[in-house]
Amino acid sequence: MTQRIWNFSAGPAVLPESVLEEAKNNLLSLGTSGIGILEHSHRGKAFLAVYEETEALCREIGGIPSNYKVLFLQGGASSQFYQIPMNFLTKDRTADYLVTGVWSEKALEEAVRFGGTHTACSSQDKNFSYIPHECSFSANPVYAHYTSNNTIFGTQWQSVSAAPGMPPVPANVDLICDASSDIFSRPIDVSKHAMIYAGAQKNLGPSGVTLVILRDDLVERGAKDLPTMLQYRTHAKNESMYNTPPTFAIYLVGLVLKWIKANGGLAGVGEINRRKAGKLYAYLDQSQLFKPTAASDSRSQMNVTFVTGDADLDAKFCSAATKSGFDGLKGHRSVGGMRASIYNAFPEAGVEALIGFLQKFEAENAKA
Numbered sequence: 001m002t003q004r005i006w007n008f009s010a011g012p013a014v015l016p017e018s019v020l021e022e023a024k025n026n027l028l029s030l031g032t033s034g035i036g037i038l039e040h041s042h043r044g045k046a047f048l049a050v051y052e053e054t055e056a057l058c059r060e061i062g063g064i065p066s067n068y069k070v071l072f073l074q075g076g077a078s079s080q081f082y083q084i085p086m087n088f089l090t091k092d093r094t095a096d097y098l099v100t101g102v103w104s105e106k107a108l109e110e111a112v113r114f115g116g117t118h119t120a121c122s123s124q125d126k127n128f129s130y131i132p133h134e135c136s137f138s139a140n141p142v143y144a145h146y147t148s149n150n151t152i153f154g155t156q157w158q159s160v161s162a163a164p165g166m167p168p169v170p171a172n173v174d175l176i177c178d179a180s181s182d183i184f185s186r187p188i189d190v191s192k193h194a195m196i197y198a199g200a201q202k203n204l205g206p207s208g209v210t211l212v213i214l215r216d217d218l219v220e221r222g223a224k225d226l227p228t229m230l231q232y233r234t235h236a237k238n239e240s241m242y243n244t245p246p247t248f249a250i251y252l253v254g255l256v257l258k259w260i261k262a263n264g265g266l267a268g269v270g271e272i273n274r275r276k277a278g279k280l281y282a283y284l285d286q287s288q289l290f291k292p293t294a295a296s297d298s299r300s301q302m303n304v305t306f307v308t309g310d311a312d313l314d315a316k317f318c319s320a321a322t323k324s325g326f327d328g329l330k331g332h333r334s335v336g337g338m339r340a341s342i343y344n345a346f347p348e349a350g351v352e353a354l355i356g357f358l359q360k361f362e363a364e365n366a367k368a
Ligand SMILES: Cc1ncc(COP(=O)(O)O)c(C=O)c1O
Pocket: 011, 075, 076, 077, 078, 079, 103, 147, 149, 150, 151, 152, 178, 179, 180, 181, 199, 200
C-alpha cells in the first residue's frame, strides 16, 4: 500500500486508521451478513442496529440529555444556516448572531432572509483574529447563534463546559452552536444549548452527514408551513429516516465515536487535543520566523494558523512541506500563511514531525 502522509486538511480530514481498517473489512460483508455496509437497506435489521448504536454512543459520549433529539441530516452545516431561521425566526422577531468568522457571517446572511437580526458581537475589525470579550444582545432574541471554532481564522471560544468561556448569553436565551470544526474534541455542556450542529467531516467522520442535536421544545416550535424535509419534526418523528439517510457516513461516525470512547471520551480526547495544540503553539511562540495569527487568548486547538510575515516565504514553506510529506498546510486565502488542522484523529506524532520540519526550515531560512 502507498505510504500514508501527514494530512493537515481542514476537512474532509484525517480519520483514525483503525476506523478505516474496520470499514474496509465491512465493505464486502457487514459482519457475517454477507452484504456490504454500502449495500444494506436503511430499513433492514443490520443497518438499524448500526444506527441505534451510533445514536446511543453519541448520547453517551456527548452527555446528551434525554429531552434532546439526535438527528443525522444531509446538506452539510451550510443547510443548517438557513434551516434554523426558516424554522424559528419570523419577520416580527430578532435573532442574535455572534460573528467571529466567515462561517458565522454566512449563517447571519441566511437569517436575514427570514426575519430581524442583530449582531451581538463581531471581530471583523481585526480580520477575525480574536474572540470578542463582550456581547450586547437584543431585548428578546428568538435565539443566539455562535460558531464555537472558526476554522479559517484559527480562533475558538475557549471552553464550552464552563460559563466563563461560553458566550455570555443571558440565561433565558436559546443558544445555538455551529460546532462543525470542534464537535466532540473536548467536553461540551449540551444542556446549556438549545441546539448544536456540525458537519461530520472534521472530527466525526466523512462528509455527507450533519449531526444535529436539538431540544424537544424546538422541534415542536418549528414552523409548520415549510416543505416536509425542512421541518425538524419530520426527521425527529422518523429517527432521521423519513428519506434514505447517508448510511455509510452514519456507520463511519459510529466507528469514530467508538474510537473516541476508547480514547477516554471527550475528557480523554480533549486532553490529547490540548497537548497537541500546546506543543505547536509553544514552538511558534518562541520562533523567530513563524508567528501565530490568532490572539493568544483566542487560539484554536483544532486549526493552528501562522505566518512568516512574508508571502513568498510562506509559499516556499508550503511547497517544501508538501514535498516532505506534510499535506494541506496552506492557509485559507483570507488569512494567507499556513494552517495546520489537527482535529481529533490527527496523530500527536504528526504534530511532533511538523515541529521538527518547522525547526529545520527556520534554521535554513533564518533572517540575517
Ligand atoms: C465552522 C464551519 N461551519 C460550517 C461549515 C460548512 O460546512 P459544510 O461544508 O458541511 O456545509 C464549515 C466548513 O468548513 C465550518 O468550518
